[in-house]
Amino acid sequence: MIGRITQLFPAWALLFSVIAMVQPTLFVGLKTQIVPLLTIIMLAMGVSLTPSDFVNVAKHKIAIGVGVLLQFSVMPIVALLISLAMGFDSELTVGMVLVGSVAGGTSSNVMAYLAKGNVALSISMTAISTLLGVVLTPFLVELYVGQSVDVPVGAMLISLVKIVLLPVGLGVVINVVARKHIEKISSILPLISMAAIVIVISIVVALNVGNLKTLGPMIAIAVILHNSIGLFAGYFCCRLCGFNETISRTVAFEVGLQNSGLAAALAMKFFTPVAAVPGTIFSVWHNISGSLLAGYWAKKGDVNDSVKTIKP
Template sequence: MEASFFTVVFLPVALAVIMLGMGLSLVPDDFLRVAKYPKAALVGLISQLIVLPLIGFVIVKIIPMPNFIAVGLLILTLCPGGVTSNMISYFAKGDVALSVTLTALSSTITVFTIPIFTNLTLRYFIGTTSAVVLPISTTMLQIFVVTLIPIGLGMLIKQLFPELARRLEKATNKIAIAFLILIISALIIREWSRLPGFIAQVGIGVVLLNISAMLTGFYIGKLFNLSMPQRISIAIEVGFQNGTLAIAVTAGLLNNPDMAIPAAIYSLFMYITGFLAIRYGRRYARLYPSTQE
């Protein structure tokens, strides 16, 4: 499949704008706050960066699906938390500071891990002789340009021009939602004739992945005696993946929009479980206000 305006221009620009919006909401302390509660941050990062891909691997092995769908689903698990996870944590009465910290750290770490583990995934499911190749150094540079540089620029604007950053953050949040809708709509239109088959192939896997991710994040937090707000934030952070980045990697860098279908469907479904997390978190906070610390 040849490169198009959608994959070469629109996807990178959309992702850069979304990352800029994230940067406008961050301050340097968000990266340093891990020292304040290292256990919660470590539990969250391990759940997201290690446990989630393992869950994804088990799912693609037990649920029958084409190899390219399996690759797309696993690439999604390699991505950092979604840009809306902090907002969902806030509405769910979670630990917003922890959520922001996990988003910031995972967005930085995955610049280096996505190319490496995506290559391993391609070799396992597609084969070493496949024409689908992801150059590690080039991919790291591309992800760095469209993720970390906009985040850094957003943070710089927030430090130097806080009032401008506040106004821009509101605008970029709306633009981010619009971009996500446009990206998913474009994929749906392009694959309309094959969409029912795709949903049948990946639907069960997406549902299992999202529910398993959120429950696993929550109960791992419980296992390590984290507070309820911290458990809620970890569950949301693990369950809300950056679908736009996954689509940029699959449809953009790999130039295979079919692999982007799992991320597109997941990006829609995760808001259902996100709504349930908000209801649960707010109800718990109302019933047990003394535990919200």
């Protein structure tokens, strides 16, 4: 039952977004809760991880290296290029680059599972990119938009340590010392994370009702392009590098599916509500595109590789 509810995340996100559009007063007062909600999501992620997930890096170091390189190079650069091509102002450009500069989202783990990818690799990549993102995200934003917008790199770095690093680290510790107890509640952790991100999306939507009505379609096009290029680059770069189908599918999701809820929260905290709109729309769309692609690959099944397979 819980699994079915969480699988309908895109539907819940759309439903609550509509409610927030119609009745924004229901969520506007919760704007101070965005960061605490993100902290809860990161804690839940940490609780789902074990030290072995980080040890797995050694087993898949090449694949993880390729994925992380694409994650923090292709995604922010493409976000900037799309913003420039579509003539976005500085606020929307910051929002797009933030989405491109954060780590991969935890939904990639679910999509990798559904698409018959390598789930252990997916979890390891998410964990590593999340930790690296604490440092890389502020500096990438400064690199690409710092000349047009004041980017508080130091404050953002400290905030990411508090929102991401500490909760994830605490979650891993809790999982180690209370493993038996965590196993009893592990099934509800995705539900808690989903509920938290849906509320975050609703808050940002409520704060941007006017902007979404005027800018929504254009931002949606930008987000769809950004997400599609990330999925395409992740998959085909891996195929060109000689990775097998399973690894390529996994890296595609890691590169294309961003922790856009975190991007929206950072935009709200350090920039403007408008800058949070790309992250909000991305949060909804990447789950839809990820689900569709995972369903396609699952039906397609495993294929005989014509490309030479190299050690991941």
